[in-house]
Amino acid sequence: MITYTEQTRVLVAVDCIIFGFDGEQLKILLIKRGFEPAKDQWSLMGGFVQANENLYGAAERILYQLTGLKDLYLEQLKAYGNPDRDPIERTISVAYFALIDINKYKTQISDRYHAEWFLINDAPSLIFDHDTMVEEAKKRIRYKAALHPILFELLPKKFTIPQLQNLYEQVYNTKIDNRNFIRKVNSTDLLIKLTEKDKSSSKRGAFYFTLDKNKYKAKFQSFLNFIPNPEHLISM
Amino acid sequence: MITYTEQTRVLVAVDCIIFGFDGEQLKILLIKRGFEPAKDQWSLMGGFVQANENLYGAAERILYQLTGLKDLYLEQLKAYGNPDRDPIERTISVAYFALIDINKYKTQISDRYHAEWFLINDAPSLIFDHDTMVEEAKKRIRYKAALHPILFELLPKKFTIPQLQNLYEQVYNTKIDNRNFIRKVNSTDLLIKLTEKDKSSSKRGAFYFTLDKNKYKAKFQSFLNFIPNPEHLISM
DNA sequence: ATATTAAACGTCAAATCAACGATTATTATT
DNA sequence: AATAATAATCGTTGATTTGACGTTTAATAT
DSSP, X not given: OOOOTTSOOBEEEEEEEEEEEOSSOEEEEEEEOOSSSSTTSEEOEEEEOOTTXXXXXXXXXXXXXXXXXXXXXXXXXXXXXXXXXXXXXOEEEEEEEEEEEGGGOOGGGGGGGTEEEEETTSOOOOSTTHHHHHHHHHHHHHHHXXXXXXXXXXXXXXXXXXXXXXXXXXXXXXXXXXXXXXHHHHHHTOEEEEEEEEOSSOSSOEEEEEEOHHHXXXXXXXXXXXXXXXXXXXXX | OOOOTTSOOBEEEEEEEEXXXXXXXXXXXXXXXXXXXXXXXXXXXXXXXXXXXXXXXXXXXXXXXXXXXXSOEEEEEEEEOOTTSSSSSOEEEEEEEEEEEGGGOXXXXXXXXXXXXXXXXXXXXXXXXXXXXXHHHHHHHHHHHTTSOGGGXXXXXXXXXXXXXXXXXXXXXXXXXXHHHHHHHHHHTOEEEEEEEEOSSXXXXXXXXXXXXXXXXXXXXXXXXXXXXXXXXXXX
């Protein structure tokens, strides 16, 4: 029987960068660690990969434990493996980022983790190399969202154009001309207008839209251009 | 003292997808495994991550062992972690892809690995999940090269425009209008024309160019458009 | 009636694009 | 000296896209 006996085995973990949007603000979900090392410090939600799971499955499980949600947008960011990134014992971490609609999120479930949503630009510093992970995840989202419609994953089933524009403005930290934005959004043919309106933020009310799932899948690979000159912003 | 005693430790490996261009053809470097499991089958070059290295360092080392080359373009592709991807024992593999100029590569060094360059479209099937890795690496390169000038990493220090165009045509498996291509390449201002010519493939001879390293770095993030309508090709 | 936000419609000039035609340059071969 | 072959430049075309900006209409809470 063949074995790899002479090699060192290490721990493998998955950490999740969880982005959420509540219709107004872009946020990130962090937990306060209830155990050593780095007890009581802020951290990404993570966990060790179990014997029977693959990496994506581990990320799904960890995400479900914290949010109670399944079938989220979840994408591998990168593997991190500096020898000393975990002070206790060498641990390779595979980072995943998730995009979720905060309204779907049930607060109760996460109480045991002391989880909290932070504004994306106002989050505390994190343990280990988690700050790096968050930074790289933000970059990845900016990059990808300039070309593909991933930001829809952050929105509720029903959403308004002003909400969508607000989301893009926050992700790119820029102002977008509303008339051009609407024209571009309409030209993608990705949205279905509902009869219902959201009157919470204006007197007239803004029509709700839903995403046309089929067209979304079909057009996912086509490059979008909601952001004027994204190449000027990409390295922000 | 705190420990993570109850967790399972696993092997962590790095596998390298090595792309090379010899001025005419796009190729991939594979090794014939000289050891079990899967002895004598074709495989990517890989190795276990050592105690003192980070992941990138492990990839550099493995690449150096096989090619004798350092300071190559090397980028993490993805971590692969299906529980049964290695039949002997669970092994997480972090895949990296490298872009190299085949002319720099010294054959002798790799003899002990029975390494061989294969045409990108004519490679044998590989062990474990290595075929998947190669496929995903090809996709990544197509995606990235449509936006950033990474394909220059495959070219010799001195190269000609016909070589460059040939490379793009192979990566995207398409024909490109030469007049428009030249115009686009010139407009990037990335190339420096030499006085010397390459007369190996024509009577007139084609001027050699070198890459302006500074401008290359400065403009790396700007989106290129050497390929007409890349979004139509991206899913190939 | 008024204020306020939503959103549709239009305009305009500048830039970019792919497709294509034509020409010139260089040199090995005949 | 003519020919063939590849390299490279220059130009044109019309179509499309772009960002910036102006105007108007719609709906409704106050």
